[in-house]
Amino acid sequence: MSMxxxxxxxxxxxxxxxxxxxxxLSGGRGLxxxxxLIFELGGWTKTxxxxxxxxxxxxxxxxxxxxxxxxxxxLSEPEAVRHYVRLSQKNHAxxxxxxxxxxxxMKHNPRLNEKMARLPGLSxxxxxxxxxxxxxxxxxxxxxxxxxxxxxxxPAVALSPxxxxxxxxxxxxxxxxxxxxxxNGHRKTVLAPTSAHGTNPATAAFCGYTVVEIAxxxxxxxxxxxxxxxxxxxxxxxxxxxxxxxxLFERDVVEIARLTHEAGAYFYCxxxxxxxxxxxxxxxxxxxxxxxINLHKTFSTPHGGGGPGAGPVVLSEALAPFAPTPWxxxxxxxxxxxxxAEGPAAQxxxxxxxxxxxxxxxxxxxxxxxxxxxxxxxxVAEDAVLNANYIKAxxxxxxxxxxxxxxxxxxxxxxxxxxxxxxxxTLDFAKAMIDEGFHPMTMYFPLVVHGAMLIxxxxxxxxAELDRFIEALRLLAQAAKAGETDRFKNxxxxxxxxxxxxxLAARKxxxxxxxxxxxxxxxx
Amino acid sequence: MRFTKDHEWxxxxxxxxxxxxxxxxxxxxxxxxxxxxxxxGKTVAQGEGLAVVESVKAASDVYAPVSGEVVEANAELAxxxxxxNAVPEAGGWFAKLKLSNPAEVDALMDRDAYEAFLxxx
Numbered sequence: 094m095s096m097x098x099x100x101x102x103x104x105x106x107x108x109x110x111x112x113x114x115x116x117x118l119s120g121g122r123g124l125x126x127x128x129x130l131i132f133e134l135g136g137w138t139k140t141x142x143x144x145x146x147x148x149x150x151x152x153x154x155x156x157x158x159x160x161x162x163x164x165x166x167x168l169s170e171p172e173a174v175r176h177y178v179r180l181s182q183k184n185h186a187x188x189x190x191x192x193x194x195x196x197x198x199m200k201h202n203p204r205l206n207e208k209m210a211r212l213p214g215l216s217x218x219x220x221x222x223x224x225x226x227x228x229x230x231x232x233x234x235x236x237x238x239x240x241x242x243x244x245x246x247x248p249a250v251a252l253s254p255x256x257x258x259x260x261x262x263x264x265x266x267x268x269x270x271x272x273x274x275x276x277n278g279h280r281k282t283v284l285a286p287t288s289a290h291g292t293n294p295a296t297a298a299f300c301g302y303t304v305v306e307i308a309x310x311x312x313x314x315x316x317x318x319x320x321x322x323x324x325x326x327x328x329x330x331x332x333x334x335x336x337x338x339x340x341l342f343e344r345d346v347v348e349i350a351r352l353t354h355e356a357g358a359y360f361y362c363x364x365x366x367x368x369x370x371x372x373x374x375x376x377x378x379x380x381x382x383x384x385x386i387n388l389h390k391t392f393s394t395p396h397g398g399g400g401p402g403a404g405p406v407v408l409s410e411a412l413a414p415f416a417p418t419p420w421x422x423x424x425x426x427x428x429x430x431x432x433x434a435e436g437p438a439a440q441x442x443x444x445x446x447x448x449x450x451x452x453x454x455x456x457x458x459x460x461x462x463x464x465x466x467x468x469x470x471x472x473v474a475e476d477a478v479l480n481a482n483y484i485k486a487x488x489x490x491x492x493x494x495x496x497x498x499x500x501x502x503x504x505x506x507x508x509x510x511x512x513x514x515x516x517x518x519t520l521d522f523a524k525a526m527i528d529e530g531f532h533p534m535t536m537y538f539p540l541v542v543h544g545a546m547l548i549x550x551x552x553x554x555x556x557a558e559l560d561r562f563i564e565a566l567r568l569l570a571q572a573a574k575a576g577e578t579d580r581f582k583n584x585x586x587x588x589x590x591x592x593x594x595x596x597l598a599a600r601k602x603x604x605x606x607x608x609x610x611x612x613x614x615x616x617x
Numbered sequence: 618m619r620f621t622k623d624h625e626w627x628x629x630x631x632x633x634x635x636x637x638x639x640x641x642x643x644x645x646x647x648x649x650x651x652x653x654x655x656x657x658g659k660t661v662a663q664g665e666g667l668a669v670v671e672s673v674k675a676a677s678d679v680y681a682p683v684s685g686e687v688v689e690a691n692a693e694l695a696x697x698x699x700x701x702n703a704v705p706e707a708g709g710w711f712a713k714l715k716l717s718n719p720a721e722v723d724a725l726m727d728r729d730a731y732e733a734f735l736x737x738x
Contacts, residue, residue, distance in 0.1 A: 103648055103673035595673045599650035600698065 195547025260385025350380025509544025
């Protein structure tokens, strides 16, 4: 069997909740109410809107007329509004506090971006409008493309992919098209390091490739000798993240590119961590053939429940002819979208989305670029790296950094060696952070580090905010080492819900919604 | 009982091989919450996917350690996947195969060799 060897506890230990003291009578907590599902609220007879009775449409529905109530929850407008606002109070968001999820780059979404994205000329438009009526929007796409190409040192970009993994798919499809056009369709293997994002091997497999893992060195980088041994005439591409998921710069990236090209393969770079090097390193100079850029990470557009992503892919000279449509061209008569796979787009491998991509994300990313400028973007990367190194330096006496030698990039990575013999696991530690008012870091990823804790502060945080975070972690670490296991074992103690029994939830899912009987149809 | 490097076990009686995952694999997977066993009559070659086991942390393919035709599948695992954790090398078996190439069994590791292999992980 194929096996993921990284273990984590999935069940809370025997509860000692009665020791936790005061509980309210109704399940409320402070001013926070216990929130039922919307289907359990309000019954079925009320409605928040006043609509005329439906006209019977018996004849037009070919016998498919509804003969039972559909059971939509009946709530007045204030009930519906309060339900969702109360749910939002239970959420965590970057607008509430530091959001240290490593690999996710939860940086502040500047309000200026939001204002620009709501301009009527950019928000109230339709993808099927005549291009002559949306020249400004198309020009913005062209300028965004120019910035992305300039920042990466790459000659072409496909804007339309809608997320990082969608960008990976776009890049590999371009690589596959290039190989097939050159009569190299027999290359069926993709190499990816053990520390890769899970989407890398998944994308390669989705494209019909066989994935082979590249080993990692003790200091967390691609093992060059292993890469060289596994390259050959059967390899279509390698997929390497830089900086990698251990928060480290791939020191030998130029040599990785040379070996890959020598073997006739293409170098796909996972650009999820581009925020650590933007303005300082151009992937095109490193020999990268294709790389996606998560606009929602590097260029601050909302994500993680706050909005859709966008994953434009920059392409090298060799792959540019195979870029998916559409793309923007302009001449004296204005801006135009190339939509069809003909003429200059004759070799395009197809398209990644029905229309043109996430316009709202384009506007936000472009606003972020313009408001920072070239020097500001460079400082974004510098501050993100500085913040991560500050956290690493201030916690290394209590916690064990996974790669103590040298600086990290934008993420500080710890393993769980420092928790040995404390009876506290990475999961316990992360849950206890919730009690202290902080969202946990990414845990148990990357898989190559035991009990990994991956912290990414981004450039958003001030020193004062970082110090508050660090102080909370230091207090927790000292408590763990002092044997205060009760503080950790069933944490969080102060959250609206206690720790889930994931095993029980999967084996015996409790489908809580028990509808009250719907009201009969009005006609009956 | 014979073992593979992918942590499956095989116990042969006559030309019928019972297949499951090892105690080590069950321990590494953590709490098993779902098992998809093959349909009776399915033919598998050695190394092909035979079953799927899902724990709280991951879904994994179980490969056929030997080639053959599925003659019986452990239907009880549908309601009691925890059996795989409780008795992985007995009642937690996945399927019984009618061997099409008995020589494959001899090439697998015996328990001593498997234990030695585990020590290297």
